[in-house]
Amino acid sequence: MKSNVIKQIKPFVGSVLALIVASALVGCDSQPSADLSSSPDSTPAAAENTDELKLLYWQAPTILNPHLSTGTKDVEASRITLEPLASYDANDNMVMFLAAEEPTLANGGLSEDGTRVTWTLKSDIKWSDGTPFTADDVVFTYEFLTNPDVGAASAKAYEAIASVTATDDTTVEVIFKEPNPTWYLVFTGTEGMVLPKHIYQDYNGANVREAPANLMPVGTGPYRVTEFKPGDVIVFEANPNFRNADSVGFSRVELKGGGDATSAARAVLQTGDADFGYNLQVEASVLETLTGTGQVVATPGSDMERILLNQTNPNPDSGERSVLGNPHPFLTDPVVRQAMNLALDRDTIATQLYGPTGEATANVVVNPKQYVSTNTSYEYAPEKAIALLEDAGWVDSNGDGTRDKDGVELELVFQTSVNPLRQKTQEVVKQSLEDIGMAVELKSIDASIYFSGDPANPDALERFNADIQMYTTGNTDPDPMDYLQTFTCGDIPQSDNNWVGYNSARYCNSDYDAMWQELQAELDPQKRVELAIAMNDMLVEEAVVMPLVHRATTVGVNDRLQGLNPTPWDLNTWNIAEWSKE
Amino acid sequence: MPVYLLRRILSALLTLLIISLIIFLILALAPGDPMSEFANNPAISEEVRENIRRTLGLDQPIPVRYVKWLWALLQGDLGYSFTSRSPVIGLILQRLPVTLSVVGTAYLISVLLALPLGIISAIKRYSLWDQGLTTVAFFGISLPPFFTGLLLIIIFSVQLDWLPFIYDSTLTVTNWSSFVEQVKQSIMPIAVLVAFQTAVLMRYMRSSVVEELPQNYVRTAYAKGLTTAAVIGRHVLRNALIPVITLVALDIPAVFTGALITEQVFRVPGIGALLIDSILRNDTPVVMAITFIYAILVVLFNLVADLLYAFLDPRVQLS
Numbered sequence: 001m002k003s004n005v006i007k008q009i010k011p012f013v014g015s016v017l018a019l020i021v022a023s024a025l026v027g028c029d030s031q032p033s034a035d036l037s038s039s040p041d042s043t044p045a046a047a048e049n050t051d052e053l054k055l056l057y058w059q060a061p062t063i064l065n066p067h068l069s070t071g072t073k074d075v076e077a078s079r080i081t082l083e084p085l086a087s088y089d090a091n092d093n094m095v096m097f098l099a100a101e102e103p104t105l106a107n108g109g110l111s112e113d114g115t116r117v118t119w120t121l122k123s124d125i126k127w128s129d130g131t132p133f134t135a136d137d138v139v140f141t142y143e144f145l146t147n148p149d150v151g152a153a154s155a156k157a158y159e160a161i162a163s164v165t166a167t168d169d170t171t172v173e174v175i176f177k178e179p180n181p182t183w184y185l186v187f188t189g190t191e192g193m194v195l196p197k198h199i200y201q202d203y204n205g206a207n208v209r210e211a212p213a214n215l216m217p218v219g220t221g222p223y224r225v226t227e228f229k230p231g232d233v234i235v236f237e238a239n240p241n242f243r244n245a246d247s248v249g250f251s252r253v254e255l256k257g258g259g260d261a262t263s264a265a266r267a268v269l270q271t272g273d274a275d276f277g278y279n280l281q282v283e284a285s286v287l288e289t290l291t292g293t294g295q296v297v298a299t300p301g302s303d304m305e306r307i308l309l310n311q312t313n314p315n316p317d318s319g320e321r322s323v324l325g326n327p328h329p330f331l332t333d334p335v336v337r338q339a340m341n342l343a344l345d346r347d348t349i350a351t352q353l354y355g356p357t358g359e360a361t362a363n364v365v366v367n368p369k370q371y372v373s374t375n376t377s378y379e380y381a382p383e384k385a386i387a388l389l390e391d392a393g394w395v396d397s398n399g400d401g402t403r404d405k406d407g408v409e410l411e412l413v414f415q416t417s418v419n420p421l422r423q424k425t426q427e428v429v430k431q432s433l434e435d436i437g438m439a440v441e442l443k444s445i446d447a448s449i450y451f452s453g454d455p456a457n458p459d460a461l462e463r464f465n466a467d468i469q470m471y472t473t474g475n476t477d478p479d480p481m482d483y484l485q486t487f488t489c490g491d492i493p494q495s496d497n498n499w500v501g502y503n504s505a506r507y508c509n510s511d512y513d514a515m516w517q518e519l520q521a522e523l524d525p526q527k528r529v530e531l532a533i534a535m536n537d538m539l540v541e542e543a544v545v546m547p548l549v550h551r552a553t554t555v556g557v558n559d560r561l562q563g564l565n566p567t568p569w570d571l572n573t574w575n576i577a578e579w580s581k582e
Numbered sequence: 583m584p585v586y587l588l589r590r591i592l593s594a595l596l597t598l599l600i601i602s603l604i605i606f607l608i609l610a611l612a613p614g615d616p617m618s619e620f621a622n623n624p625a626i627s628e629e630v631r632e633n634i635r636r637t638l639g640l641d642q643p644i645p646v647r648y649v650k651w652l653w654a655l656l657q658g659d660l661g662y663s664f665t666s667r668s669p670v671i672g673l674i675l676q677r678l679p680v681t682l683s684v685v686g687t688a689y690l691i692s693v694l695l696a697l698p699l700g701i702i703s704a705i706k707r708y709s710l711w712d713q714g715l716t717t718v719a720f721f722g723i724s725l726p727p728f729f730t731g732l733l734l735i736i737i738f739s740v741q742l743d744w745l746p747f748i749y750d751s752t753l754t755v756t757n758w759s760s761f762v763e764q765v766k767q768s769i770m771p772i773a774v775l776v777a778f779q780t781a782v783l784m785r786y787m788r789s790s791v792v793e794e795l796p797q798n799y800v801r802t803a804y805a806k807g808l809t810t811a812a813v814i815g816r817h818v819l820r821n822a823l824i825p826v827i828t829l830v831a832l833d834i835p836a837v838f839t840g841a842l843i844t845e846q847v848f849r850v851p852g853i854g855a856l857l858i859d860s861i862l863r864n865d866t867p868v869v870m871a872i873t874f875i876y877a878i879l880v881v882l883f884n885l886v887a888d889l890l891y892a893f894l895d896p897r898v899q900l901s
Contacts, residue, residue, distance in 0.1 A: 231851065
């Protein structure tokens with residue numbers, strides 16, 4: 001009886017299994033599928049309609065007021081309706097939005113002493129509800145952003161301002177507290193989007209969360225919101241009050257959110273269900289298999305994945321962990337740092353693991369281009385590293401497999417966040433360091449803890465309770481001054497400042513600090529570049545921060561979508577007015 | 583009966599209070615920060631962080647935050663989301679129709695399929711029918727929704743290009759063609775859910791009927807000369823359905839809170855997807871609200887199940 005039953009069900013199970021295996025195999029092999037889905041008679045719906053743009057953000061926007069947002073995805077979506085005075089393109093040239101012309105010394109827009117900038121605004125601009133845009137809106141935006149009760153995320157750049165006044169409807173005068181070489185960081189780019197005074201004036205305080213415009217913004221941009229479901233979908237229509245309303249490419253724009261990065265990549269690159277996919281954080285090997293309807297566009301920004309060498313001792317047996325009075329037993333030795341630098345195989349990491357999303361680099365400042373040092377280079381030379389260590393007396397004297405000197409063993413704990421790419425990088429680095437006679441223990445911490453900034457959590461990156469750690473950061477605006485500040489002595493997180501600060505390597509060099517002070521006061525653009533490059537070269541030379549990979553953000557773009565022009569200094573949607581579909 | 587009801591309601595309120603305290607503490611003490619994306623961003627100063635924390639109410643100690651939250655809750659206010667800065671209740675209500683239409687329909691179909699199939703399986707035990715259904719049920723239970731979901735997408739969206747795999751929540755059904763669109767975009771998420779739920783319910787129904795079949799009253803009914811249909815329909819089912827109804831009642835809260843993974847895979851903007859996204863974004867007020875609503879529904883439907891039980895089975899006395 002029993003064997004009979006098994007005989008009966010066997011073919012059934014077999015065919016089900018065969019079906020699953022077969023379809024899984026077909027799914028992995030993208031070649032036939034690309035042929036199928038891109039054949040002319042089965043053109044997907046999204047691509048058919050050239051009047052409608054479909055954007056896919058797997059991280060869904062939840063708020064459309066960029067200044068209250070805690071994530072780039074919201075700012076991306078806000079940028080479709082809101083505009084700054086000006087922005088910077090990929091070649092670091094200023095592009096005008098609400099401003100009529102670039103303020104310069106020659107046209108009187110900038111003062112000689114660097115404390116004043118005068119913006120002339122375009123005169124014919126209306127908000128999407130028909131109200132005219134004036135200089136008062138810019139003044140209001142300043143008041144709104146610097147109101148502590150509002151809690152605007154973009155407030156820091158505006159702290160340098162003493163006053164903003166509207167001298168007439170189209171002129172705004174910004175006075176800085178001190179001569180400010182980075183006058184162009186306020187009211188421009190990502191953090192400079194101007195809000196309408198008539199909409200927000202009643203919400204300039206703790207009640208800002210009740211402002212309806214947080215979800216239904218009124219802006220000056222090419223499209224305006226008709227429907228917004230936070231975390232799900234935003235529907236835009238062409239803004240009839242836009243200054244170039246006739247040249248806008250679409251009558252309807254839909255921004256769908258949610259899901260995962262891989263299926264978002266599939267929707268844009270393989271099936272054509274969407275025209276644009278944001279932030280495709282997908283492994284290079286998977287991206288390569290998704291082809292047919294779109295391309296991956298990588299924009300190198302200023303983010304750089306780096307390894308930081310703790311200059312203080314994280315060992316609990318040595319007393320208080322990772323504090324300035326307790327120097328690291330061997331990472332303070334320049335020879336060890338140089339040897340580690342020579343042992344890193346950056347090219348392998350960049351090409352094998354990052355693919356189109358990263359490029360090996362030796363520099364700390366990787367963008368804007370004019371600030372990138374050409375004096376530096378990296379080298380993968382394990383033999384040289386070994387020779388350096390041998391010459392300095394780091395030898396395996398007790399035969400335990402790791403080099404030592406005066407009783408100090410070259411044993412490291414290497415921590416980073418949980419992320420498949422980072423764990424693979426850790427493995428490569430571990431192998432390289434072990435090849436030169438060091439012992440490496442790997443540790444990975446959940447990203448929500450590692451990046452929590454929580455001073456009470458010993459695994460937060462600021463605490464740096466490990467010998468080396470790895471993460472990405474960079475300058476978010478086209479001037480590296482704030483970013484270079486993160487390597488100064490004053491920015492070291494310690495118990496007495498409640499572990500606040502970005503200099504997690506605890507690098508402290510008075511020469512470097514002096515150069516930063518100089519940079520802060522320097523107004524001459526050429527000299528600023530020279531100074532910044534000198535500071536970069538000093539950091540590279542010291543090898544406390546070891547740059548690994550210059551990272552790019554990747555987006556998926558349908559082959560029929562035209563006009564995309566990504567820049568590291570603004571959001572992908574910054575020039576959406578120029579997008580169209582053929 | 584009224585005394586029993588009152589006692590149950592009072593104990594339910596106490597249970598809910600304890601649950602709310604536990605959820606609140608877990609969420610407040612768990613690592614994670616709504617501003618985690620700002621970590622390492624040199625353009626965000628500590629002062630700015632402090633301002634943001636203060637506007638979100640995170641600067642106050644946990645007991646104060648809990649009392650404030652509880653007080654607001656008693657007034658029907660679930661608070662404001664950290665990431666969209668809008669009322670949580672609005673976010674949930676926005677998601678409710680989609681959740682009910684997708685997850686609710688799926689559950690309804692599951693019940694309608696599972697009950698007859700379970701009965702057939704039980705009556706024709708060890709037949710080809712039973713073995714076939716058992717095998718299918720086995721697949722349904724074993725294959726996780728993210729796998730079946732992906733499988734369906736690859737077959738029906740990528741290969742065949744028949745069905746969309748991005749759920750369009752802006753679609754309003756006004757005519758036949760938009761209805762067809764709505765059906766097309768709902769088929770796959772519903773199918774995935776049905777495959778999973780039907781299997782569980784069917785197995786439950788089957789074992790429940792199997793347990794009743796050898797009973798003496800069934801033999802008596804056959805001896806009286808009743809047809810199989812009458813025996814099953816009028817005698818067996820009455821008894822066999824009691825535990826199944828309890829199970830269904832306890833499943834209903836899950837319908838309201840949505841299907842976490844399936845919604846994520848198909849981009850269905852339901853409450854499950856909202857919960858997952860909010861957890862990922864550390865949007866504590868939303869997570870708190872959804873989990874607490876779930877707790878309320880579970881406690882409520884437990885009570886309903888007990889009352890139903892007494893109603894269906896006269897042997898059960900509530901006291």
